[in-house]
Amino acid sequence: MLRKIILIFFIILTPFLFFLSFPKFNQSYLAFLAIIPFYFFITNLKSSKKVIMASFCIGLLVNLGFFYWIVPTFQMAKINFFVALISCFLISAYLTLYWLVFGLSIYYFRSYYFLLAGIWVILEYLRTYCLSGFPWNLLGYSQWNNLVFIQSVDFFGVYGLSFLVIIVNFLFCALFNYYHGNELSRCNQAVASLGESTHLKQKKQIILMVFIIIANLIYGFFRLAQKDKFFKESPTVKIGLLQGNINQYEKFDNKYLEHIRKEYLGLMDQNIDLYIWPETAFPYSYKGSIGSFFEGVDLQAQIIGSFVVENGQYFNGAILLDRDLRKLGTYKKNHLVPFGEVLPFKAFIEKFLPAVKYVGGLNYGDGYDSLELNGVKFGTSICFETLFGNEIRQFVLKGANVLVNISNDAWYLRTSAPYQHFSFNIFRAIENRRYLVRAANTGISAVISATGKVLARTSLNEKECLVYEVPLKKGQTIYSLFGDWFVWLNFILVFYFLAVKYQILRFIFKK
Secondary structure, three states, rough: OOHHHHHHHEEEEEEHHHHOOOOOOOOOHOOOHHHHHHHHHHHHOOOOHHHHHHHHHHHHHHHHHHOHHHHHHHOOOOOOHHHHHHHHHHHHHHHHHHHHHHHEEEEEHHOOHHHHHHHHHHHHHHOOOOOOOOOOOOOOHHOOOHHHHOHHHHHHHHHHHHHHHHHOOOOOOOHHHHOOOOOHHHHHHHHOOOOOOOHHHHHHHHHHHHHHHHHHHHHHHHHHHOOHHHHOOOEEEEEEEEEEOOOOOOOOOHHHHHHHHHHHHHHOOOOOOOEEEEEEEOOOEEEOHHHHHOOOOOOOOEEEEEEEEEOEEEEEEEEEEEOOOEEEEEEEEOOOOOOOOOOOOOOHHHHHHHHHHHHHOOOOOOOOOOEEEEEEEEEEHHHHHOOHHHHHHHHOOOOOEEEEEEEHHHHOOOOHHHHHHHHHHHHHHHOOOOOEEEEEOOOEEEEEEEOEEEEOOOOOOOOEEEEEEOOOOOOOOHHHHHHOOHHHHHHHHHHHHHHOOHHHHHHHHHO
């Protein structure tokens, strides 16, 4: 009976720690412990069938707890509760498949901690891009407020950070196994017989893990001690971030056009270089003739979030206008939101769920060109795109001096989603060592430094114009230049381990 109680406790402990690690609870240190219960639960199972069942149950609890906000978000999109609930379950079940693979990896390679960390990184990368991608709860994102720990993402990206968080978890596991002689799997015993004792291998891994963690912390302290000194003599641009706080149901209702106009134009009362509107904040589809909307206002240059219509196709866009309302450039969103702006396998799903015919309908953009004003380039991402570091760096490679993110988080109400969505931007700023500014309809709007420090921010559901002198920068980081090279290194090393250490593969196939 006691054993069953302990097992149930372990089943719910990883989802509980995982959930508390992320916004809005922000107990980031718990992420360093979250994988430990999962590891020991799996290593105490006696068959791969039980591992599959346990991994799926634990992974499903993790994802359902994390993505509960999908239900109210879909309801905001006027999708009925039943379809929203089924959608939440299906998305969570799909993401749980990656936990299943990781559970099997632990079962077979339990004392090969670096191999397991590499497999975790590969699984995170795969779900970043499979089926349009949904990398919302990558483990590295839990550390958004741990500035010392996350500075190395300018080398390794967020996947490198996930690797480090997993390594901290496995350090505790390794220490326990080393001093308490945890029983090894037959697979590990087979590999140990190749020459070197497993006990000695574990000791070497522990030393290497400690070294990596300490090196990461030293680098973090070093970068923060610089306090963005490279920006001290940089030119600046004065930016106003408009947070109109418009109700989602009012945004596209013609009855509220004048209300929206007054709300936004009422915020534009300062002499600045550039105003930035949130995603789809402009209440029309931009067609080039908008003078009447701004009548009576002392205009400045502005980036407005608006639907763009070209050749009968609709895009989610950002449009740069000068003070005379001349269009200087347009950015069209490249990475659309799956199950929102675009629906994978829509024709097939619609056969079973007719209501999804109202989901999607937008088209993909065609590049990552920055919006340029007076020689300053603004790399402008829209909403969901900020989750994809490898795409945001494309703006920097094309000369972006400032990163911009515009979003409409009114969909999420007061769930944890708007806090999570905001936190991703911190990693994009550090990865590229650029200041990042964010304008969100209902919040959170913010200015983030190149070291990830939040210099100014708004609260949810308030109307405000956030003004800040933003320094400009040129040049690229290692991550800007080479992107997710660390992931590909893990692909190579994991493949090498499985291919060259053929005794392991042979043992698995025999079993």
